[in-house]
Amino acid sequence: MAKLKLRGKDLRNIGYPEGPVISVAITVMEQHYKHHKQEAALELLQQVLQHPEAYKEEEHLGRIAEKLIVEEPIEIPINATPLPYSVYGREFIDEGAVRQMDYAMRLPVTAAGALMPDAHQGYGLPIGGVLATKNAVIPYGVGVDIGCRMCLSILDIPAPLLEKNASVFKRELIAGTVFGAGEEWKPRLEDAVLENPLFDEIGLLKHLHNKAAAQLSTSGSGNHFVEWGLVDIAEPWQGLEPGRYLGLLSHSGSRGLGAQIAGHYTKLAREICQLPREVQYLAWLDLDTEEGQEYWQAMNLAGDYASACHHQIHKRLIKAVGGQLLARVENHHNFAWKEVHNGEELIVHRKGATPAGKGVMGVIPGSMTAPGYIVRGRGEAASLHSASHGAGRQMSRSKATQSFTGHELAKLLAAHKVKLIGGGLDEAPGAYKDIEEVMAAQTALVDVVGKFYPKIVRMADGSGPRED
Template identity: 35%
Template sequence: MPVKQVINKGRVPIKIYTDQIEHGALNQLINIAQLPIIHHHVAAMPDVHAGIGATVGSVIPTAGAIIPAAVGVDIGCGMNAVRLTLKAADLPDDLRRLRGAVEQAVPVGFNHHDKPTVQRKAVNQLDAGLDRIIGRHPGIAKMQKPHVWARQLGTLGGGNHFIELCLDENQAVWVMLHSGSRGIGNVIGRYFISLARKDAQRHQLHLPDRDLAYFQEGAEHFDDYVHAVEWAQDYALANRREMMRLVVEALRPLLPPFQVSKEAINCHHNYVARETHFGQDLFLTRKGAIAAARDQLGIIPGSMGTRSYIVRGKGNAESFCSCSHGAGRTMSRSEAKRRFNRSDLEAQTRGVECRKDKGVLDEIPGAYKDIDQVMADQTDLVDIVHTLKQVLCVKG
């Protein structure tokens, strides 16, 4: 579908790919559109909803500046998916042993490995980059214990992060996972968000929201933030690669012999990139959105009881070559816990081997938008390549 709403209440228009947007999210978008650094327009994807710092599901083009709170604290959060040379018939009837093997191999929540599991060369490369960041900003080291980040490589985290075993429309088996830059990304995000707020106060910037404080090119902390956020995004990619390796190896002893096919996708959906749009070199922040350049493959997950999609981008200029990053929440986590109970969770995840306790109640499918409607709203942005349905889900 083409753009459904165009809102002209800021310095630039807001182009929205859904007719279902809550008041809070719209106000956040209007605030963003008032900033002098925004180029051309702001785009809102079909899964748009209110977020912390900036609207989730927004694509924010900034000229010569970056808004740290728009990038957020889960820097580089995103998806990874691979197809295996297995079919549904190759899976056991009872998937509990498979879930147990994955949970044993990949620490979840605040847990981490006892020691780094990735090759020492990869750790050393990341370590050197982080040392340069901390050398200029020692306050970052005070916010996280030394080298915890190395033991968190290949770990899931909590919240909406997950690992799934899925079947596509041809009954082929896929492994799909969702995670980001873990604790160190959170520390880097919070540290520079605080610096941006202090800079805004010092320079007496008149902002519609203090979370929209930004660094401009040439400012004291601009280059340091760019370096730090790019490091965190690289870390997130490495984290997903290592996690995928651990999951695949955990599954091998419990399944018939298999290989990983060439269809591997590793994409961010909370990040900033240097791109050119509407004749301008920009810093493009995708806050809960993925890149969807022409023929670019991406992943749009649903909730833990609904379908997910492997998609191919159409390179739509109005969306800044972007599309949604998932279904998008319709209610807060606290509201989901008030509205639903364990019986609801069991009913909405029937047929999926997963946790069904109150600890994951805030991730119940009913707390999310209808993924099919989200996909229908972005037919101008992507084509569906594969439709996946999970049979196993591990949550943080």
């Protein structure tokens, strides 16, 4: 017998209001009434909609009823003044980012925060903003591209072969990557992340499984990339001696899966947690609630999925060029973690910020012509054990497109001996801050272990807007 499968559209058609009740109703019906025919299931849902009080004591349908009889939320006031927070590289952070961080520090659930030197204005929490809250998670404080990630693999192939056999590395990079919104990898791959039981347990994720399977091992648009480059290691690390190596570096996130999760739970948070207009995108979900727990589980699944995407890309490309993996370093940004700070468990959101706890390794990229850095965290309390996630934009995409020409970009790439596949003027190096200045502003946050120099860079053929 076919199992019940409902869509939000089905519930809206019988009068269900937009909001948390639709997700809860789909989950309840598909878990506990899965052998009902769709017509019977919708008839039952309509009865609950018409008489929610009559069902509120029932074990399963009561979960739907309680969402239908909840009173309208009252707007939650924010504090008059922001809590103090540390700012790194203040001299090159725009006022919009500082203003957004000030607002975030006024939330009643906020415990601490920090602003990284690559910070710039975003939506809700600024890119480069770190925010610690008490038992609350802010979907837009994590961001749209959940678990956006850096992954650097160092190979056993001698570094000089990158230039000598550049055509081979370029060919395999093109053949082994797919970029852009909605793009898929064919044939589909198998991966343990696709077997996660949450895909059956949470209604939203059930409907996203097919998209996740289709997009596994692909990359997004905007500033996402996969690139071959040279790695200089400055000290013994992961069994490597100091010296020059060949490396593969990638930057992308959880694709359509993460975007749909972010959109769905941000909408729920804004409906449940009514805030003043200037902080409406900082609406949170209490982790003691069903919605909060659902988002937390979905967010972590999206992070695992982003990691799997990178590992599949690296596995494919390393095999294609006949290499073996010597060492790897990787890290999330656009994520939230449960961490203890000053003896208290907090939810630490890093929206465009790299974890930098004591001894924690990470990668901080520059631009297509500027080096990236392999770093070791110093566990600085004032930054909530965080560092920048890159150089950070210093101009918008539209301004960058208007400010640079294709000839100028080609000349700059040639000067740095970088081959670019795809990309656009909105990603021109001049659109970004000076990575050397950014790194100088966070010497208290990380120690540098090595550098990565891009040489063959692959990006989407047309860069769309992103927030990461």
